[in-house]
Amino acid sequence: MLEGKNLACVRGERTLFDHLNFTLNAGELLLVQGANGSGKTSLLRTVCGLLTPEFGEILWDGEKIGAVREDYQAAMVFLGHAPAVKDDLTAFENLDFSCRLAGIEASREDVKGALGHFGLGHCLELPAKSLSQGQRRRVALARLLLAKAKLWILDEPLVALDQAALHLVQTLIGDHLQSGGMALLTTHQMVSIPGIEPRVLQLTP
Amino acid sequence: MSVFNWYKFSSPATFYTLAGKLVPWFYAAAILLCVVGLYISFFMAPTDFQQGEAYRIIFIHVPAAWMSMFIYIVMAGWAAIGLAFNTRLSFMMASALAPTGAMLTFVSLWTGALWGKPMWGAWWVWDARLTSELILFFLYLGFMALQAAIDDPRRADRAGALIALVGVINVPIIYFSVKWWNTLHQGASVSMTKSSSMASIMLIGMLVMALAAWMYAIAASLSRVRSIILERERNAQWVAQMLEAEL
Amino acid sequence: MTMPQTLIALLRRELTLAMRRRGDVLTILFFFVIVASLFPLGVGPDPKVLRLMGGGVVWVAALLAAMLSLGRLFANDYADGTLEQLILTPTPPVVWILCKIIAHWLVSGVPLILMAPVLGVQFGLPADALWVLVFSLLLGTPVLSLIGAIGAALTLGLRGGGVLVSLLVLPLYIPVLIFGAGAVDSTISGLGAEAHLSLLGGILILAFMLTPWAVAAALRISIE
Numbered sequence: 320m321l322e323g324k325n326l327a328c329v330r331g332e333r334t335l336f337d338h339l340n341f342t343l344n345a346g347e348l349l350l351v352q353g354a355n356g357s358g359k360t361s362l363l364r365t366v367c368g369l370l371t372p373e374f375g376e377i378l379w380d381g382e383k384i385g386a387v388r389e390d391y392q393a394a395m396v397f398l399g400h401a402p403a404v405k406d407d408l409t410a411f412e413n414l415d416f417s418c419r420l421a422g423i424e425a426s427r428e429d430v431k432g433a434l435g436h437f438g439l440g441h442c443l444e445l446p447a448k449s450l451s452q453g454q455r456r457r458v459a460l461a462r463l464l465l466a467k468a469k470l471w472i473l474d475e476p477l478v479a480l481d482q483a484a485l486h487l488v489q490t491l492i493g494d495h496l497q498s499g500g501m502a503l504l505t506t507h508q509m510v511s512i513p514g515i516e517p518r519v520l521q522l523t524p
Numbered sequence: 525m526s527v528f529n530w531y532k533f534s535s536p537a538t539f540y541t542l543a544g545k546l547v548p549w550f551y552a553a554a555i556l557l558c559v560v561g562l563y564i565s566f567f568m569a570p571t572d573f574q575q576g577e578a579y580r581i582i583f584i585h586v587p588a589a590w591m592s593m594f595i596y597i598v599m600a601g602w603a604a605i606g607l608a609f610n611t612r613l614s615f616m617m618a619s620a621l622a623p624t625g626a627m628l629t630f631v632s633l634w635t636g637a638l639w640g641k642p643m644w645g646a647w648w649v650w651d652a653r654l655t656s657e658l659i660l661f662f663l664y665l666g667f668m669a670l671q672a673a674i675d676d677p678r679r680a681d682r683a684g685a686l687i688a689l690v691g692v693i694n695v696p697i698i699y700f701s702v703k704w705w706n707t708l709h710q711g712a713s714v715s716m717t718k719s720s721s722m723a724s725i726m727l728i729g730m731l732v733m734a735l736a737a738w739m740y741a742i743a744a745s746l747s748r749v750r751s752i753i754l755e756r757e758r759n760a761q762w763v764a765q766m767l768e769a770e771l
Numbered sequence: 772m773t774m775p776q777t778l779i780a781l782l783r784r785e786l787t788l789a790m791r792r793r794g795d796v797l798t799i800l801f802f803f804v805i806v807a808s809l810f811p812l813g814v815g816p817d818p819k820v821l822r823l824m825g826g827g828v829v830w831v832a833a834l835l836a837a838m839l840s841l842g843r844l845f846a847n848d849y850a851d852g853t854l855e856q857l858i859l860t861p862t863p864p865v866v867w868i869l870c871k872i873i874a875h876w877l878v879s880g881v882p883l884i885l886m887a888p889v890l891g892v893q894f895g896l897p898a899d900a901l902w903v904l905v906f907s908l909l910l911g912t913p914v915l916s917l918i919g920a921i922g923a924a925l926t927l928g929l930r931g932g933g934v935l936v937s938l939l940v941l942p943l944y945i946p947v948l949i950f951g952a953g954a955v956d957s958t959i960s961g962l963g964a965e966a967h968l969s970l971l972g973g974i975l976i977l978a979f980m981l982t983p984w985a986v987a988a989a990l991r992i993s994i995e
Contacts, residue, residue: 320783329678330676331675331676331677332677332756332759333676335952365857367995369855369858369859369995370995373836388861389861390861392787392859392861393861393927395859397855397856399852399855400852401850401852401855402851402852403851403852403853403855403856404851405788405847405851405853406788406851407788407792408784408788408791412784416780416783417856418778418781419777419781419858420777420781420856420867421781421856421859421860422777422785422856422860422861422862439870441807480958606854607988613845613943620911633868658943659909659945662941662942664939665938666939668937669924669938669939670935670938670939671930673926673929673930673932678995679823679992679993679995682992683925683989683992683993685990686921686925686989687773687921687925687939690921690943690985691942691943691987693981694942694943694946697946697974698942698943698945699948700946701945701946701949701950702945702949704949704953704970705949705953730838740783
């Protein structure tokens with residue numbers, strides 16, 4: 320279970336949010352919504368442990384995330400604004416390396432399969448600089464298929480995706496939740512996942 | 525009880541008022557000590573049999589050099605406290621000390637040059653102490669340039685604190701290496717402070733001047749930290765209340 | 772997956788990226804050669820003067836080249852989000868930071884070491900001094916990468932980051948310069964380079980143990 324308790328975030332001189340509480344249980348989806356600049360990305364980065372909150376704490380199964388860093392990070396996958404895709408590497412190399420760095424065990428076939436699943440089967444060996452914006456996002460998203468993480472933290476995962484990919488990602492999230500996973504995501508779009516009633520965390524600037 | 529007081533004074537609002545009360549006293553002490561020190565160094569200290577009257581510049585040079593090194597260490601100390609306990613005031617103290625430290629480093633370099641001309645016949649000599657002082661000046665500049673380049677005050681505080689700590693660990697290594705380099709190349713070996721042959725009145729003069737520089741450094745950095753507090757907390761309620769009261 | 776495998780993957784990735792961008796590596800190398808070649812043009816071709824200066828000039832050029840190469844260390848990873856992902860891996864930061872620094876040294880430090888004897892010959896250094904030059908660079912250039920990594924990490928994403936790095940890092944490079952160039956110098960004057968080289972080795976060990984922690988702290992500060 321993931322819990323945020325009395326969180327506050329200050330960027331520069333602005334307080335983005337304070338007294339923020341949330342809980343996320345297995346099988347649940349939490350949507351973070353709010354206008355631009357309301358601190359959605361900062362909240363996600365705080366939950367990951369990239370930002371230290373001004374006040375409050377984040378608990379993973381009742382323990383502060385700082386105290387169980389390794390376990391927490393092994394159980395969590397974060398996809399941020401920047402897709403962490405290298406121009407000079409091919410799509411295959413990108414996914415392969417990012418899995419290895421994150422300690423995800425995946426064979427060559429798994430990696431190829433994941434990219435194929437996201438409709439990138441024909442450009443495995445193309446350098447990422449020749450891919451479109453949406454295709455790069457798909458390379459990043461393909462990691463979700465391979466990671467066996469319980470908690471997904473996704474910052475605008477649906478941006479720059481076409482209809483087919485939108486459907487794919489939503490199904491993927493649905494399956495993940497059904498199998499006892501949890502997801503925390505920001506989005507401006509409508510999210511419709513069959514059988515899942517998302518909870519909404521509204522941030523007001 | 526003492527813990528309670530410590531936390532009370534580590535809040536910027538309380539410290540702002542406290543520092544405001546202390547600043548005039550430290551300035552007064554600095555001026556008084558400076559007058560006494562200058563009197564000792566110009567009217568009481570004897571003329572040096574080797575160096576004549578020109579040696580008297582060391583009454584400014586040496587205290588400035590001492591303080592410039594001392595301030596860097598104090599600055600790194602505040603930086604360490606800030607990083608360890610996440611106290612904003614410590615970071616502000618570190619930033620407030622840097623310009624004073626850099627200024628004193630510059631004074632010691634400048635007076636070193638003025639002293640070097642009659643002694644060595646050159647404005648600049650790659651003497652170990654002068655070279656170390658020059659590098660210290662670069663370290664101060666690096667600290668201030670880094671803080672100036674970062675817009676987010678939280679990041680500026682922490683990044684500055686880290687580079688100050690890295691610097692303070694390096695200072696002994698730099699000093700040792702410069703000394704080694706200097707003896708190897710047998711450069712200028714005239715010592716600035718021949719403590720053995722120095723009359724005790726000279727030493728007293730230097731100590732009084734060092735105290736004056738110390739008081740000045742405290743006064744200057746306290747008044748600078750007040751400006752930093754005001755700038756950082758300009759949206760806080762206590763600042764608004766204070767301004768209202770003053771109007 | 773165990774930690775060594777993660778690290779081998781990272782090392783392989785860094786080297787693959789460098790190979791795909793060979794131009795960057797060569798640019799640094801040519802910069803090194805050009806800076807060293809400017810000195811004879813500036814001070815005149817007197818062989819006696821050049822022999823005295825040689826070690827110092829090659830070392831100063833190596834310092835500047837090492838400093839210029841720091842931009843590649845974290846900046847790209849910071850811009851494209853890889854750095855965030857690295858910070859979020861279960862591997863302790865100190866370990867992968869050290870791994871990245873080693874990769875950086877292999878790509879930007881080692882070519883300088885290999886090129887240095889050629890430059891030394893240009894300055895008329897005797898054979899034993901050439902060996903000492905290579906050996907001192909072998910001990911010293913990793914320190915440049917290690918210390919430089921702190922500056923590179925602190926200036927991530929700042930305007931004027933490149934110039935700022937030089938202001939932060941060059942003063943810290945001074946001991947390495949003194950002992951490195953001093954080793955060559957004292958070989959030429961027949962004093963032997965052991966003392967210099969062992970001090971350089973001491974600095975390397977110290978830097979190896981301490982700087983990764985400072986870099987880890989600096990990256991956390993910058994990523995916030």
